[in-house]
Amino acid sequence: MPGAARAWPGQSLEPGPLLEGQEPKSLSHPPGKLGWKQRLDLNLALCAAGCGSPRWQLDPPCHEACTCVCVERRLPAQTLLIGQGKGRFRTWLCTSASCHLCLVCSLLTYVPGPSSRGLPRSQHTRLQASPGLTAAPSPTAMRASEKDLEKAVSQLQLLKEDPGNAVKLRLYALYKQATEGPCTMPKPSVSDFISKAKWDAWNALGSLPKETARQDYVDLVSSLSSSSESSSPVQPGASSRSPGYETLVVTSEGDITKIMFNRPTKKNAVNTQMYHELMLALKTASEDDSILTVVTGDGDYYSSGNDLTNFTDVHSGGLEEKAKSSVTLLRNFVNCFIDFPKPLVAAVNGPAVGIAVTLLGLFDVVYASDKATFHTPFSQLGLIPEGCSSYTFPKIMGTAKAAEVLIFGKKLTAAEACARGLVTEVFPDSTFQREVWTRLKTYAKLPKNAMRVSKELLRNLEREKLHAVNEEECRAIQGRWMSDESLNAVASFLSRQESLSPRALEHGAWSPALESIHRMARGHHIFIHHYGTLTPTRRDGLDRPEHREPAHHGLEVEVLRQNEVA
Numbered sequence: 123m124p125g126a127a128r129a130w131p132g133q134s135l136e137p138g139p140l141l142e143g144q145e146p147k148s149l150s151h152p153p154g155k156l157g158w159k160q161r162l163d164l165n166l167a168l169c170a171a172g173c174g175s176p177r178w179q180l181d182p183p184c185h186e187a188c189t190c191v192c193v194e195r196r197l198p199a200q201t202l203l204i205g206q207g208k209g210r211f212r213t214w215l216c217t218s219a220s221c222h223l224c225l226v227c228s229l230l231t232y233v234p235g236p237s238s239r240g241l242p243r244s245q246h247t248r249l250q251a252s253p254g255l256t257a258a259p260s261p262t263a264m265r266a267s268e269k270d271l272e273k274a275v276s277q278l279q280l281l282k283e284d285p286g287n288a289v290k291l292r293l294y295a296l297y298k299q300a301t302e303g304p305c306t307m308p309k310p311s312v313s314d315f316i317s318k319a320k321w322d323a324w325n326a327l328g329s330l331p332k333e334t335a336r337q338d339y340v341d342l343v344s345s346l347s348s349s350s351e352s353s354s355p356v357q358p359g360a361s362s363r364s365p366g367y368e369t370l371v372v373t374s375e376g377d378i379t380k381i382m383f384n385r386p387t388k389k390n391a392v393n394t395q396m397y398h399e400l401m402l403a404l405k406t407a408s409e410d411d412s413i414l415t416v417v418t419g420d421g422d423y424y425s426s427g428n429d430l431t432n433f434t435d436v437h438s439g440g441l442e443e444k445a446k447s448s449v450t451l452l453r454n455f456v457n458c459f460i461d462f463p464k465p466l467v468a469a470v471n472g473p474a475v476g477i478a479v480t481l482l483g484l485f486d487v488v489y490a491s492d493k494a495t496f497h498t499p500f501s502q503l504g505l506i507p508e509g510c511s512s513y514t515f516p517k518i519m520g521t522a523k524a525a526e527v528l529i530f531g532k533k534l535t536a537a538e539a540c541a542r543g544l545v546t547e548v549f550p551d552s553t554f555q556r557e558v559w560t561r562l563k564t565y566a567k568l569p570k571n572a573m574r575v576s577k578e579l580l581r582n583l584e585r586e587k588l589h590a591v592n593e594e595e596c597r598a599i600q601g602r603w604m605s606d607e608s609l610n611a612v613a614s615f616l617s618r619q620e621s622l623s624p625r626a627l628e629h630g631a632w633s634p635a636l637e638s639i640h641r642m643a644r645g646h647h648i649f650i651h652h653y654g655t656l657t658p659t660r661r662d663g664l665d666r667p668e669h670r671e672p673a674h675h676g677l678e679v680e681v682l683r684q685n686e687v688a
């Protein structure tokens with residue numbers, strides 16, 4: 123990191139109030155070659171140059187070859203994004219591990235690690251080593267081999283959409299780190315912007331182990347592959363209402379980040395895009411200045427869990443590829459909750475189903491409206507528990523009670539969920555919002571760092587175990603998604619509102635639901651039941667029912683593997 127070695131004659135580095143109480147030595151550093159003090163000085167130099175704050179006036183006021191290094195978001199965003207020095211327009215690439223303010227750098231340099239401020243040195247080391255959000259999976263999750271890396275490289279060529287420069291730089295950096303280790307190249311000249319951006323991205327990974335970089339690369343490509351199958355791209359947001367989210371409304375109210383599911387007409391079912399947006403919102407909230415993060419739902423539902431149409435989006439790789447990429451998505455998604463560093467509160471405004479329930483075991487506090495219900499119909503769907511619930515639920519409510527919920531799908535009322543310890547407190551629906559938000563605003567005034575360290579201590583007791591459980595559940599769920607039991611449950615959900623009569627089918631009125639089922643179940647036989655008669659499909663598509671009664675409405679679809687047909 124060059125600017126670091128540079129002398130800054132006549133500097134007057136008055137840290138000022140933003141840095142008060144800071145203990146530089148115990149901050150978790152982004153990997154890099156600068157010592158803390160150097161980094162701090164450089165940062166202050168840039169701030170003075172960028173925002174012209176008289177407190178940080180430097181001489182010289184600005185330098186062209188600077189690289190912005192932020193001090194944990196204590197600086198105004200504009201000083202990190204763009205610097206205006208001596209009439210010239212300059213963009214700085216932030217190399218801080220934890221800065222999210224620069225829209226470009228957030229994707230380039232994010233290397234998580236909980237702040238260990240204020241802890242004794244013995245714990246300091248452990249905390250720094252603990253896994254962060256998706257970019258730093260748990261040791262149990264690090265399984266990507268060199269072959270996987272090669273595969274990911276080829277997979278990248280197949281992306282339908284350009285992932286954008288920021289992601290490409292991140293991929294470049296991870297690839298170099300995974301194959302060559304830490305950057306030892308001389309820094310390119312500032313006028314060679316592209317080479318410098320690449321160098322900065324690689325250099326920012328510091329001493330990140332090759333294996334971690336390899337895993338991150340594979341995970342990133344995999345998540346790009348699945349998100350390129352979903353619709354629109356996502357942009358990071360900031361303050362009040364964050365822009366760029368479609369399936370969520372993310373707002374900052376005072377010291378509270380509120381993440382609201384925003385698909386009320388679909389009962390806030392979590393589609394692929396929403397998984398990605400939730401990960402992004404959590405990552406952003408974990409790094410911004412907010413103190414608490416609250417997850418809630420818009421409309422009458424909290425969330426109806428996984429969007430059951432996710433699995434109909436099967437492309438050329440077939441169901442198996444779809445199941446694989448979904449596992450990666452699920453693993454990364456759940457990791458975000460395991461590693462979320464701030465107090466995380468769920469305001470369960472209405473019924474919750476599936477993964478929206480299981481994840482509650484990873485929240486710190488769960489408030490529920492008395493209209494909320496908690497339902498995990500995994501067996502009914504041919505599925506198994508996820509979101510670490512196979513571990514958290516028995517721990518929270520005892521094995522016998524957990525089994526009733528997770529194996530038999532017993533739906534709990536809010537009062538029952540509270541009695542079982544899954545919910546912290548239940549409020550009457552009429553006063554739910556007012557009471558919950560009043561309370562949260564009070565909590566948000568408590569000392570931020572104390573709360574954060576308390577959370578860290580509590581989570582660190584379980585972190586490794588939770589990552590291992592997440593891995594195990596993901597391994598098991600992949601097979602389930604490809605099972606007939608699960609395919610049939612999804613097919614049955616999709617066709618339950620099917621209003622086509624067999625007669626309409628006979629006239630070729632294939633419905634979107636049947637098309638989806640057909641896509642999902644490619645390679646399987648699909649039967650359409652009516653009046654107890656099975657009608658085998660043609661190999662190449664859905665067959666038309668042989669028996670029909672104009673008055674009869676409603677279809678039942680059954681998916682069977684070829685060898686079960688005879």
Ligand SMILES: CCCC/C=C/CC(=O)SCCNC(=O)CCNC(=O)[C@H](O)C(C)(C)COP(=O)(O)OP(=O)(O)OC[C@H]1O[C@@H](n2cnc3c(N)ncnc32)[C@H](O)[C@@H]1OP(=O)(O)O
Nearest residue numbers: 387388389391426427428429430431448451452475476477
């Ligand atoms: C990649 C990671 C995967 C992680 C895996 C997680 C596992 C799970 O989360 S399992 C749980 C899956 N969820 C469900 O099984 C719930 C399915 N939905 C329902 O049973 C019902 O919709 C409901 C009980 C939630 C609500 O019933 P209600 O009669 O009040 O309303 P509907 O008319 O059924 O729903 C309105 C509208 O919303 C659509 N919708 C609701 N939930 C889902 C969903 N989970 N997936 C897809 N679509 C859903 C429903 O189809 C309706 O849409 P249309 O108006 O277009 O028909």
